[in-house]
Amino acid sequence: MPIIEKISSEAIINLENKYGAHNYHPLPVVLNRGEGVYVWDVDGKKYYDFLSAYSAVNQGHCHPKIVGAMVNQAQTLTLTSRAFYNDKLGPYEEFVTKFFGFDKVLPMNTGAEAVETALKLCRKWAYEVKGIAEHEAQIIVCENNFHGRTTTIISFSNDENARKNFGPFTAGFIKIPYNDIDALEKVLATSKNIAGFLVEPIQGEAGVYTPSDDYMMKAKNLCNANNVLFIADEIQTGIARTGSLLAVCGNCSCENKCERQETYATPDILILGKALSGGAYPVSAVLANDAIMNVIKPGQHGSTFGGNPIAAAVAIAALEVVDEENLIQNARFLGKLFRSKLNEYIQTSSIATLVRGRGLLNAIVINDTEESDTAWNICMALRDNGLLAKPTHGNIIRFAPPLVMNEEQLLDCVSIIITTLKAFEK
Ligand SMILES: *Cc1c(COP(=O)(O)O)cnc(C)c1O
Numbered sequence: 001m002p003i004i005e006k007i008s009s010e011a012i013i014n015l016e017n018k019y020g021a022h023n024y025h026p027l028p029v030v031l032n033r034g035e036g037v038y039v040w041d042v043d044g045k046k047y048y049d050f051l052s053a054y055s056a057v058n059q060g061h062c063h064p065k066i067v068g069a070m071v072n073q074a075q076t077l078t079l080t081s082r083a084f085y086n087d088k089l090g091p092y093e094e095f096v097t098k099f100f101g102f103d104k105v106l107p108m109n110t111g112a113e114a115v116e117t118a119l120k121l122c123r124k125w126a127y128e129v130k131g132i133a134e135h136e137a138q139i140i141v142c143e144n145n146f147h148g149r150t151t152t153i154i155s156f157s158n159d160e161n162a163r164k165n166f167g168p169f170t171a172g173f174i175k176i177p178y179n180d181i182d183a184l185e186k187v188l189a190t191s192k193n194i195a196g197f198l199v200e201p202i203q204g205e206a207g208v209y210t211p212s213d214d215y216m217m218k219a220k221n222l223c224n225a226n227n228v229l230f231i232a233d234e235i236q237t238g239i240a241r242t243g244s245l246l247a248v249c250g251n252c253s254c255e256n257k258c259e260r261q262e263t264y265a266t267p268d269i270l271i272l273g274k275a276l277s278g279g280a281y282p283v284s285a286v287l288a289n290d291a292i293m294n295v296i297k298p299g300q301h302g303s304t305f306g307g308n309p310i311a312a313a314v315a316i317a318a319l320e321v322v323d324e325e326n327l328i329q330n331a332r333f334l335g336k337l338f339r340s341k342l343n344e345y346i347q348t349s350s351i352a353t354l355v356r357g358r359g360l361l362n363a364i365v366i367n368d369t370e371e372s373d374t375a376w377n378i379c380m381a382l383r384d385n386g387l388l389a390k391p392t393h394g395n396i397i398r399f400a401p402p403l404v405m406n407e408e409q410l411l412d413c414v415s416i417i418i419t420t421l422k423a424f425e426k
Pocket residue numbers: 054110111112113115146147148149200204205233234235236237273274
């Protein structure tokens with residue numbers, strides 16, 4: 001591109017500042033190309049992507065199979081709305097339900113919409129199947145949850161920044177501490193009209209807060225015993241990210257789809273998004289069996305773009321890539337290697353105190369206060385050293401590369417991370 005036409009990073013950032021709402025605080029790097037585990041900035045500098053768009057790009061940037069499916073479908077038929085049938089939705093619905101082992105799917109676009117859909121489905125089931133009196137249904141959620149940004153979802157967030165001056169809020173939610181099975185047991189025993197329990201198998205936004213291995217299974221069993229729907233938000237943790245197809249599989253030894261493993265807790269309602277399209281297109285889904293999903297009748301819920309032919313074609317390709325390229329096994333193997341290398345370093349580190357996570361969803365805790373800018377400064381230095389990551393909560397940095405990474409690349413990244421951290425030691 002001729003120099004004259006090329007806009008500098010600074011100019012592009014200024015455009016966003018001037019014309020865009022300031023609802024994000026991006027790391028100052030302007031990307032214009034991605035391939036596999038790499039992204040490039042406008043000056044041609046290459047980086048390892050260690051965020052993967054919050055785990056949407058599990059299959060790697062611009063995966064040729066996924067892009068191919070998208071381009072093909074875009075040239076054929078893009079949108080019919082659900083007023084008519086299209087020839088891609090039915091085959092996708094069969095594919096995705098068999099892939100995850102449910103009777104039915106309700107297709108949406110973004111993660112937050114799928115969470116909203118799950119909440120509506122849970123409430124409707126509570127009134128029409130469980131027999132709770134209208135307007136009385138309660139859904140249990142966890143402290144420090146992140147489920148998206150709609151008014152109802154932020155109603156049960158405890159992130160003041162996400163809530164302040166956005167009220168009034170939606171009623172009907174009870175908050176309990178995360179990873180506290182006694183708290184769940186107690187609220188189920190003492191509260192009336194409980195319809196569901198909505199939970200992240202690992203709290204990604206909260207800082208990759210990883211619960212004990214049996215938390216999901218015990219929570220599911222308690223829900224079962226109380227006729228309460230166990231709703232898993234796997235938007236960030238699902239689709240191979242944590243070294244199993246779903247993170248509700250826990251830390252079992254099975255290397256594929258873990259239905260028969262001891263720690264596996266089949267959700268009554270499963271929420272997927274992000275990597276369901278490999279980051280190519282907004283595709284989300286709510287999965288459940290007939291006894292639950294059949295409470296939704298024509299006209300009661302919908303979305304103009306939900307289940308459109310491009311989304312259907314892209315999602316099939318994205319899930320096929322997960323199997324064809326063994327992303328579950330790769331995430332599991334590289335995750336163990338990553339944590340063991342970082343743990344080795346942390347033994348003697350004065351700047352990093354902890355690494356935690358499962359598969360390739362990990363975080364390190366920086367030895368400074370949540371209010372400090374140390375983690376941000378480390379991310380700036382990582383950027384300068386060719387690796388992009390971002391703090392989640394003040395002093396926590398999430399590390400979530402695309403799952404198509406190989407061992408050599410991962411070791412290269414470990415070396416960049418450790419070298420960078422060492423420069424911050426006192
Ligand atoms: C990203 C995310 C969401 C929201 O998805 P959007 O597509 O941003 O609306 C919900 N839940 C979890 C766990 C997420 O990580």
